[in-house]
Amino acid sequence: xxxxxxxxxxxxxxxxxxxxxxxxxxxxxxxxxxxxxxxxxxxxxxxxxxxxxxxxxxxxxxxxxxxxxxxxxxxxxxxxxxxxxxxxxxxxxxxxxxxxxxx
Amino acid sequence: xxxxxxxxxxxxxxxxxxxxxxxxxxxxxxxxxxxxxxxxxxxxxxxxxxxxxxxxxxxxxxxxxxxxxxxxxxxxxxxxxxxxxxxxxxxxxxxxxxxxxxx
Numbered sequence: 001x002x003x004x005x006x007x008x009x010x011x012x013x014x015x016x017x018x019x020x021x022x023x024x025x026x027x028x029x030x031x032x033x034x035x036x037x038x039x040x041x042x043x044x045x046x047x048x049x050x051x052x053x054x055x056x057x058x059x060x061x062x063x064x065x066x067x068x069x070x071x072x073x074x075x076x077x078x079x080x081x082x083x084x085x086x087x088x089x090x091x092x093x094x095x096x097x098x099x100x101x102x103x
Numbered sequence: 104x105x106x107x108x109x110x111x112x113x114x115x116x117x118x119x120x121x122x123x124x125x126x127x128x129x130x131x132x133x134x135x136x137x138x139x140x141x142x143x144x145x146x147x148x149x150x151x152x153x154x155x156x157x158x159x160x161x162x163x164x165x166x167x168x169x170x171x172x173x174x175x176x177x178x179x180x181x182x183x184x185x186x187x188x189x190x191x192x193x194x195x196x197x198x199x200x201x202x203x204x205x206x
Contacts, residue, residue, distance in 0.1 A: 063119075
């Protein structure tokens with residue numbers, strides 16, 4: 001039994017990710033609650049897109065894509081140390097006009 | 104002016120991502136509030152890792168890595184349509200033992 005514990009806690013990433021996995025369902029609930037606040041906006045936008053473009057637009061997939069993108073961009077709240085892989089720093093990104101990402 | 108609008112709303116992804124970018128700062132605030140609830144757990148775990156492994160462990164980076172992983176896994180709340188790229192379905196993943204991801 002002892003050696004099994006040692007294995008788990010030798011790799012920092014594994015050790016932290018075990019905790020992450022334990023907390024994930026609770027996180028997911030809280031994150032879903034956050035998304036519910038904004039869901040209407042995304043659904044309206046997706047509906048607009050559908051009206052402008054046509055019937056073959058899957059609004060629910062557009063909304064889900066947008067939600068995944070929100071989560072991806074939220075990672076910039078927790079930037080990596082030396083190696084900055086997320087592009088321009090958040091502070092600047094946040095306060096620039098919204099078309100910043102289409103330049 | 105009209106044509107500029109047409110450009111923005113022709114590509115569904117761009118159109119949706121404009122809204123995403125507008126809402127992102129607000130999302131980030133809400134998501135940070137969620138993470139604050141769990142921060143102590145991650146910090147304790149990172150401290151344990153440091154005690155077990157050694158001085159060269161950067162606890163704050165371990166915590167940030169874990170937080171980014173939470174966001175990555177939360178994407179499974181919004182699965183892609185036909186093409187499932189996130190691995191096994193969430194319902195199963197959630198209720199299996201926590202070592203499920205290390206097999």
